[in-house]
Amino acid sequence: xxxxxxxxxxxxxxxxxxxxxxxxxxxxxxxxxxxxxxxxxxxxxxxxxxxxxxxxxxxxxxxxxxxxxxxxxxxxxxxxxxxxxxxxxxxxxxxxxxxxxxxxxxxxxxxxxxxxxxxxxxxxxxxxxxxxxxxxxxxxxxxxxxxxxxxxxxxxxxxxxxxxxxxxxxxxxxxxxxxxxxxxxxxxxxxxxxxxxxxxxxxxxxxxxxxxxxxxxxxxxxxxxxxxxxxxxxxxxxxxxxxxxxxxxxxxxxxxxxxxxxxxxxxxxxxxxxxxxxxxxxxxxxxxxxxxxxxxxxxxxxxxxxxxxxxxxxxxxxxxxxxxxxxxxxxxxxxxxxxxxxxxxxxxxxxxxxxxxxxxxxxxxxxxxxxxxxxxxxxxxxxxxxxxxxxxxxxxxxxxxxxxxxxxxxxxxxxxxxxxxxxxxxxxxxxxxxxxxxxxxxxxxxxxxxxxxxxxxxxxxxxxxxxxxxxxxxxxxxxxxxxx
Amino acid sequence: xxxxxxxxxxxxxxxxxxxxxxxxxxxxxxxxxxxxxxxxxxxxxxxxxxxxxxxxxxxxxxxxxxxxxxxxxxxxxxxxxxxxxxxxxxxxxxxxxxxxxxxxxxxxxxxxxxxxxxxxxxxxxxxxxxxxxxxxxxxxxxxxxxxxxxxxxxxxxxxxxxxxxxxxxxxxxxxxxxxxxxxxxxxxxxxxxxxxxxxxxxxxxxxxxxxxxxxxxxxxxxxxxxxxxxxxxxxxxxxxxxxxxxxxxxxxxxxxxxxxxxxxxxxxxxxxxxxxxxxxxxxxxxxxxxxxxxxxxxxxxxxxxxxxxxxxxxxxxxxxxxxxxxxxxxxxxxxxxxxxxxxxxxxxxxxxxxxxxxxxxxxxxxxxxxxxxxxxxxxxxxxxxxxxxxxxxxxxxxxxxxxxxxxxxxxxxxxxxxxxxxxxxxxxxxxxxxxxxxxxxxxxxxxxxxxxxxxxxxxxxxxxxxxxxxxxxxxxxxxxxxxx
Numbered sequence: 001x002x003x004x005x006x007x008x009x010x011x012x013x014x015x016x017x018x019x020x021x022x023x024x025x026x027x028x029x030x031x032x033x034x035x036x037x038x039x040x041x042x043x044x045x046x047x048x049x050x051x052x053x054x055x056x057x058x059x060x061x062x063x064x065x066x067x068x069x070x071x072x073x074x075x076x077x078x079x080x081x082x083x084x085x086x087x088x089x090x091x092x093x094x095x096x097x098x099x100x101x102x103x104x105x106x107x108x109x110x111x112x113x114x115x116x117x118x119x120x121x122x123x124x125x126x127x128x129x130x131x132x133x134x135x136x137x138x139x140x141x142x143x144x145x146x147x148x149x150x151x152x153x154x155x156x157x158x159x160x161x162x163x164x165x166x167x168x169x170x171x172x173x174x175x176x177x178x179x180x181x182x183x184x185x186x187x188x189x190x191x192x193x194x195x196x197x198x199x200x201x202x203x204x205x206x207x208x209x210x211x212x213x214x215x216x217x218x219x220x221x222x223x224x225x226x227x228x229x230x231x232x233x234x235x236x237x238x239x240x241x242x243x244x245x246x247x248x249x250x251x252x253x254x255x256x257x258x259x260x261x262x263x264x265x266x267x268x269x270x271x272x273x274x275x276x277x278x279x280x281x282x283x284x285x286x287x288x289x290x291x292x293x294x295x296x297x298x299x300x301x302x303x304x305x306x307x308x309x310x311x312x313x314x315x316x317x318x319x320x321x322x323x324x325x326x327x328x329x330x331x332x333x334x335x336x337x338x339x340x341x342x343x344x345x346x347x348x349x350x351x352x353x354x355x356x357x358x359x360x361x362x363x364x365x366x367x368x369x370x371x372x373x374x375x376x377x378x379x380x381x382x383x384x385x386x387x388x389x390x391x392x393x394x395x396x397x398x399x400x401x402x403x404x405x406x407x408x409x410x411x412x413x414x415x416x417x418x419x420x421x422x423x424x425x426x427x428x429x430x431x432x433x434x435x436x437x438x439x440x441x442x443x444x445x446x447x448x449x450x451x452x453x454x455x456x457x458x459x460x461x462x463x464x465x466x467x468x469x470x471x472x473x474x475x476x477x478x479x480x481x482x483x484x
Numbered sequence: 485x486x487x488x489x490x491x492x493x494x495x496x497x498x499x500x501x502x503x504x505x506x507x508x509x510x511x512x513x514x515x516x517x518x519x520x521x522x523x524x525x526x527x528x529x530x531x532x533x534x535x536x537x538x539x540x541x542x543x544x545x546x547x548x549x550x551x552x553x554x555x556x557x558x559x560x561x562x563x564x565x566x567x568x569x570x571x572x573x574x575x576x577x578x579x580x581x582x583x584x585x586x587x588x589x590x591x592x593x594x595x596x597x598x599x600x601x602x603x604x605x606x607x608x609x610x611x612x613x614x615x616x617x618x619x620x621x622x623x624x625x626x627x628x629x630x631x632x633x634x635x636x637x638x639x640x641x642x643x644x645x646x647x648x649x650x651x652x653x654x655x656x657x658x659x660x661x662x663x664x665x666x667x668x669x670x671x672x673x674x675x676x677x678x679x680x681x682x683x684x685x686x687x688x689x690x691x692x693x694x695x696x697x698x699x700x701x702x703x704x705x706x707x708x709x710x711x712x713x714x715x716x717x718x719x720x721x722x723x724x725x726x727x728x729x730x731x732x733x734x735x736x737x738x739x740x741x742x743x744x745x746x747x748x749x750x751x752x753x754x755x756x757x758x759x760x761x762x763x764x765x766x767x768x769x770x771x772x773x774x775x776x777x778x779x780x781x782x783x784x785x786x787x788x789x790x791x792x793x794x795x796x797x798x799x800x801x802x803x804x805x806x807x808x809x810x811x812x813x814x815x816x817x818x819x820x821x822x823x824x825x826x827x828x829x830x831x832x833x834x835x836x837x838x839x840x841x842x843x844x845x846x847x848x849x850x851x852x853x854x855x856x857x858x859x860x861x862x863x864x865x866x867x868x869x870x871x872x873x874x875x876x877x878x879x880x881x882x883x884x885x886x887x888x889x890x891x892x893x894x895x896x897x898x899x900x901x902x903x904x905x906x907x908x909x910x911x912x913x914x915x916x917x918x919x920x921x922x923x924x925x926x927x928x929x930x931x932x933x934x935x936x937x938x939x940x941x942x943x944x945x946x947x948x949x950x951x952x953x954x955x956x957x958x959x960x961x962x963x964x965x966x967x968x
Contacts, residue, residue: 018880078961085902103902103924109884216859389941403931403932404933405933405935407939417571419570419571421932423931433932434932447917455869457873458875
């Protein structure tokens, strides 16, 4: 099928799908979750073979995948996400009467979703981008990631079964294989209305540039990773350095350092405990066995990046894994704030189990470093209660750099929930106004439309006088579940 | 002052301003409204001299300007717009506990606002873009429109007075003069975080392209106008053609056709009443005196566009005003759907008091025309109740083309309210997810951020356990005004 036929089909299906009720869409999302589960162990084994990720991790990832499909189903059933807003008519207002105005979010149309190498289930075929786009009422043209084609096709079949079970048109979800050129053609297609992508900066930026150059530009939600700095404040550093080191090590090693939220940068005070922190951290990282990454290209990029580090005077390499092999051992390097600020290259993400410790000597120095940061998915501040209470200035600087700001735990835990933001200022993503994880992700695929003086029969259920869906609506500026 | 100094100041002021409470920002917006009013008749006279718009119109526009400043103040005082969302911790959840997560919208940083020629007050210095950006907590670098520099500087002084009265830093609002190059430099400045613009397609697209090419791309909200089609259904056309013609004429002539929502295209059934519709419309338009437009360049562009029409076989010109003068008389042309669909040039906006009547012979033909439309700010459907009830397919097509869908009245009335959308798919705007009029406009200048396991003392008021602002918050998926 040519891409023109593909998008014609997606557009035609959109006419039907965008008219389905929220309940129908919710049923469809739940059906996908069930069909994915029914693929059984075979799915996990296939994904493991293709991605080198262990079964336990993939079992968790499947749970996240089906969980987020069901979370979006609940969101649709609850229904308030459309931001229904009604200004009632004021026929007697002077000098001019006010007409009846009713606004809600509607879906954008057919959208393109790219699979991610590092989450063959949760950020791929039936992953968060697909789930949120389908929840919004968009139809999806899905571009399989070449790293896990069999996994992708299995899940695509599951979605097709769900479509059949729900008597929805085939064009609601279409699965496409191919390389970079295929991806470019999808981005350039005039009928594509938005793009979702998770991957490298290079890939995300290229897609963004292409989408901007279209005759009709479209939104691009590219999540391009980040180095996820951790700021350890002095009292905290003094209290339990070995435990902090263990936490960092665990987070760095998670999924062979292939999480977008891997903490690749830790600011630690120059102090007595710095040595014990580094010692524990380097022990923990050195203990970890060298293992296969998602694919050989990613692994050789990892080694390549580490070799570049060796050439930089600004850093000391503390742990250097074997570099000409097809497995990745953990890596650790160290510098101080003054050198880090000078050498912009140290802000580039090294995708894999690597972290850089940056020592600082004062809060002023730490604030300087914070203000030099590029956009991040996450920033983490570890401090004792008293020092945190005094760190408002640092926190204000960091908040403007990231999508999520942690004060406990490690950034690699990404919750799929209402309040999650997995996004952040460029270059973490191409659109800081969005998240790719959690219910708020649905907003990426919708836009507002206002009905003026519309007859009841032409209004969507969400905007009719009778609030049959019992959603929360803003009527003349006040939230209410009442009918008009 | 260099642009670097200017943006340093804007960034420095952002640190203070983004920390002010909602109540403080509301007070500031109200102070601007008061200061604008205190400029008195002198402001209206100056604006009239510079824009050729009559005092009565400018009086109304001033009311809209101060009204929208106060509306945003109320929105801030109510406070729910930040979409505060809290997922409470689930420490006992298995296999992993859930951390406490709290999301809200925060301001983007310093933004650039461009003045509009056609609204020297309501879309310029203290207009909708400035008001919504300041309400969001952004600082504003405002680029004056060269069409009304004196008006702009008067209003800028009023804003400066309001800043002083509220003891806010000067850098919260800065006023810049200059031409195209100055505008480009502002768009390219690394510290600018978003752009708002109202004007021509050419200008908006150029700004969008520049912003995309930045090392760090930023959102561009360019409202570039549209032709605002009106679809007259057969029974409605049969019932009161002369009255409909009068409505169209009035809307076309409003502000010498210089409203972004001027109805430049009317689909009318080929019928017995088509003649009387055209007759009344042409009489009304011909009666209107030729008057000065906003400036001579706009006027000569108008005449130029009309001359191009004369060269097209696809249209008949019915009213052709004097074309080599510095005033604009109204213009009217006519074609049919088949010719209109063929000739894409007829979808280009002619900025001024002009409209094109397109006759159709069947609902299928009308749906075909609708599906050929580019993105629009507004679409209007006029029909009798019975035929409207059967027009769901047409309405579905049109809804996907516009930001506002009217069933009564004319598109030129743009209400500043909660439910308004003044936006629409490209090329009406560069970002269909936004509106530049109404309270929803504030969302353009904000992005979500999530706090994870944050101590109460570091949380913004909106996210603390105690809901001291009494805003509506989504707690574990449920809207509530309760404290935790």
